[in-house]
Amino acid sequence: MAEFSPALMTDMYEYTMLDATLRDGTANRRCVFEIFTRHLPEGRRYGVVAGTGRILDALERFHLDDEDLRFLSDRGIVSRQTISWLENFRFSGSIRGYREGEMFFPNSPVLQVEGTFGECTLLETLLLSVLNYDCAVASAASRMATAANGRPCMDMGGRRTNEWAAVAAARAAVVGGFQGTANLLAAKMYGLKAIGTAAHCFTLVHDSERDAFVSQIDALGKNTTLLVDTYNIEEAVRTAVEVAGPELGGVRIDSGDLAALAQRVRNQLDALGATNTTITVTNDLDEYALASLQTAPVDSYGVGTRLVTGSGAPTCAMVYKLAEREGADGTMTPVAKKSKDKATVPGRKLAFRSYEYNLADCEHVIAGSEADLAAFRPEEGWKDLLVDFVDHGEIDSRYQGHDAIMAAHDYRAKALAELPITAQSLMRGEPVIPTETTVL
């Protein structure tokens, strides 16, 4: 997998457009494409950027092997000339954008891709796939982490989404504020904390619940978490403490009225002397359920379906639009489409966030010609939101791998704390700060 090229994870028209523009010469025109969303999911106050590190990983692998080229040729998708061009393809352009863990709003230019039309076009589908899904998960995770109010949230959603999406979701969840994942491939690829308890089948395959608990403790030690709702929870808790003693690590409850059950189980554990035994709950949790469990004696949450499906917003409506391109005379020219309800703002963008009393009060998107933008001076205290990820094909490896994910995890907490507190509300409403677009 580490070597698999994402070059064909692409809509066919990217290749046919490349082919046509190589014929007429426009493939070589320098271009600036931008990724943004026109709106947040309904009622959401902010979004969280995730996936950029995965984009950089994918870029490293993005080349076409003989089999890919043969497919494009056999299907007649591109001409022989284009096959030659593709043989040595490597992205040689530059990419900047919002860092992972950064907040985004409508029209925030979360990624900016600069290069020739040909090379930028080939990346469109892949970049959007990664950002649309990863940002959806990170944005949901962030709301959940906020609602959990300091209690650790763990990703257990792999089974409820595509098997590769599961890996991306685990990573995005950590960017969005989660502590770990049940998904082993994600743990391996990204060095994430792996967590797990046991399933009901583990209890059922044994002749008794006691046998199952004894077996789990023999294998994993007393610090393990036992699943106690296969039959009768009260009996299971009693058996669990009998088997493990009061050093039992934890119990998991996966059904029923979680608040009431956590309270009963806590009292029972305490009465049995297992005062340090933790309680994990799972069962179709989302940010609203987590908020409602704040007063229940729960120690950690396992979140599945609603995390990996973006809690009602499984994609982000990010689009990839040409903002500026070289003209026939060699000068860069802002361009825009005029499609009804989908018109774009011409010109490359700068992006800043301004603050009042240490709280963000506006997202500033500044569009203009290269010369105008070069001369633009932001006001004092504005945060420049764009960082450089790729410089003429050179990837900045600081934004890849485990450390980048943990840095993004920390950054998201800080950036969220700098938004007005309404951002942490689960009430539906407008984005917590406005986006002001200025055309110079």
Added chain:
Amino acid sequence: MAEFSPALMTDMYEYTMLDATLRDGTANRRCVFEIFTRHLPEGRRYGVVAGTGRILDALERFHLDDEDLRFLSDRGIVSRQTISWLENFRFSGSIRGYREGEMFFPNSPVLQVEGTFGECTLLETLLLSVLNYDCAVASAASRMATAANGRPCMDMGGRRTNEWAAVAAARAAVVGGFQGTANLLAAKMYGLKAIGTAAHCFTLVHDSERDAFVSQIDALGKNTTLLVDTYNIEEAVRTAVEVAGPELGGVRIDSGDLAALAQRVRNQLDALGATNTTITVTNDLDEYALASLQTAPVDSYGVGTRLVTGSGAPTCAMVYKLAEREGADGTMTPVAKKSKDKATVPGRKLAFRSYEYNLADCEHVIAGSEADLAAFRPEEGWKDLLVDFVDHGEIDSRYQGHDAIMAAHDYRAKALAELPITAQSLMRGEPVIPTETTVL
């Protein structure tokens, strides 16, 4: 990718349960696990099975290489004994279930996995990931294909979901009734029809819309589809026919009031003599939009976001439950958990569909001991819904690859036609036939 093993696309607890049961011997108990959903997404009348062929592909690749084993060992997830067991792991059990393209309902046993506890446990997460996502997409696709009422639907959603999910979605869309996909990797892996037009950036990178159209026709021929809504649609259509002549293949509209625009464009094309030029529309379509476009002169649909996110139901809530296992005395024993609202029915299941006047009237799920099920005789005319996919580790290759997908595509149309016509309604309601579970 073709060689990448999905063995770690798995929740950690599958491996720790394996480890514990290898220690105590229960890993070798023969088991029957079943996959089903307790309910369809709210208001849905039926679901469509998809993903089984992908499961068979994944099973062929499911083994642990040295790097996987080192990870499990270094992280202390399993013991040395388990590492040895995993070194030569190949699934040697049997799998049966609903064929791809078959309709499913609450409690339909869409997949049944039989083998030792150890080997069946390792597959849980992967099987659920595949079925939960692929069935969600196929079920949405089926509603869209029905609403399109014979007009071809094409998958253009890859950019709105995870990049690998996009490949699975393209395949599931075809199972669910779609004709093709924009996704090249899906087209390559599964031999699907690849389709494409052009993006707005293609028009914008050229000095004029006319230049762009000339370029596209030079490269792709007059039978191509030109995107006509970058600036002014009426002008674009006039230019398109001027450039290509009345043999122009098609035009695409991606914004605005699609019905009204299609009507205007159809009249304009006809007036220009381009009576065979087709009209494709795209722009956040779903089954409701398609139904509302029935009277508009549209020839084909490109569907994106709503397809790959299951049109409001991005996952299927499929679960994997132990139904029967070998006891200490070697006999197979039905088992079930009693968790509140999540109790299961003990025993392996048979599944049949009964018909009245050639229309399905009931899904029959029959549970019991091996002996009882062996003696069970369905009534005359009941369709046996379970087919054999894997027999003691031997995969039936008829359910893999391109031909299986096209067979599923055809099967889905036939199976849907055998349901009461309410299944084709977009009105929210109950599953179109009831599921009756009988415990022998």
